[in-house]
Amino acid sequence: MTTTKAIIISNKPTYHSKLVEQKQPTLQSGEVLIRTRYSSVNYKDALAITGKGRILKNFPLIPGIDVSGVIEKSTSPEFEKGQLVLINGCGLGEVYNGGYSGFVAAPADWVVPLPEGLSLKEAMIIGTAGFTAALCLKRMIQMDQTPEKGPIAITGASGGVGSIAIQLFSRAGFEVIAISNKKGFHPQLKKWGATKTMAPSELNFGQRPLEPTRFGGAVDNVGGELLAGLCRHVGLWGNIACVGLASSHELRTTVMPLILRGVSLLGVSSNNCPTILRKKIWEHLGSDWKPSHLMETLDCEVPLEQVVSVSEKMLQRKTKGRIIVSLDQ
Ligand SMILES: NC(=O)c1ccc[n+]([C@@H]2O[C@H](COP(=O)([O-])OP(=O)(O)OC[C@H]3O[C@@H](n4cnc5c(N)ncnc54)[C@H](OP(=O)(O)O)[C@@H]3O)[C@@H](O)[C@H]2O)c1
Secondary structure: OEEEEEEEOOOOOOOOOEEEEEEEOOOOOOOEEEEEEEEOHHHHHHHHHHHOOOOOOEEEEEEOEEEEEEEEEEOOOOOOOOEEEEEEEOEEEHHHHHEEEEEEEEEHHEEEOOOOOOOHHHHHHHHHHHHHHHHHHHHHHHOOOHHOOOOOEEEEOOOHHHHHHHHHHOOOOOOEEHHHHHHOOOOOHHOOOOOEEEEEOOOOOOOOOOOOEEOOOEEEEOOHHHHHHHHHEEEOOOOEEEOOOOOOOOOOOOOHHHHHOEEHHHHHEOOOOOOOHHHHHHHHHHHHOOOOHHHEEOOOOOHHHHHHHHHHHHHHOOOHHHHHHHOOO
């Protein structure tokens, strides 16, 4: 096959996306060609495809920050035709052509061999969102977060990162408090491992720089007021993994939690995670950290034709868990 379907975003004459027939990319030295089987829709993809966020650095560009598939050609001794692989982040769908295409050409050192315990579909149900949740767990454990320090608050809990973070932290022995605006979805969050669920409006965070401790640590997908509130309520030597900005990129806080309680605010950046750590995290995700309710975490599987509509739904907060894109070829 020399041509394939792809979504392409252009900024001429104005920002827009369209489905096109795309030529198979030619490889540079050290690159591999992946025949895409699945991609996924992450928050960043939704911002990119709808034009609601300035994600793309080059135009025209194929979006999609995740891909799983089969090696079609390789100029690297590390990979051979037929091997099952994945890529998450690494600038795909942001700086370089991404996963919403039948073929992805990429440098071999971005490519992760599919972990033994995962199918190509499961790998994309996890995708960047689940990988990021696992990165939070890794970083927090490295910083001595233990279940004895108290429950982990997870915000934006019904979303891609949140839904998998609940499963990972509960499997690792932590008590999880899932914080979600979707009250009707709270029973599902409990099935995934949350011991308690709350709506953000029920949190009643105080406004003093330090408030009574309620959480051992937190994973925050929302930013703004919610993240600022968590900082005031995390206990001694707890960690807050700062993941997202679904509500706001701002953080108004004081140094008090950091200097008087030893609280650490941990940066989590999946896109440029070092390769060695990236491979280790995927190994965990295919084995001892494999989310226990992975298939239930799938909201829907869509073809390329529906990526725009599902992205709009995501930004309207009408999706739950993960969305994958299937390229039937
Ligand atoms: N740092 C990284 O490497 C990295 C990686 C992946 C994602 N992210 C970021 O993490 C965030 C979550 O990503 P995701 O894939 O989980 O997205 P998602 O599936 O859309 O989930 C986001 C969740 O946040 C809550 N939310 C959305 N808009 C909100 C608002 N305006 N105010 C308060 N809560 C809101 C909703 O949860 P409830 O309805 O349950 O409250 C929503 O389900 C995004 O900001 C994304 O860009 C960062």
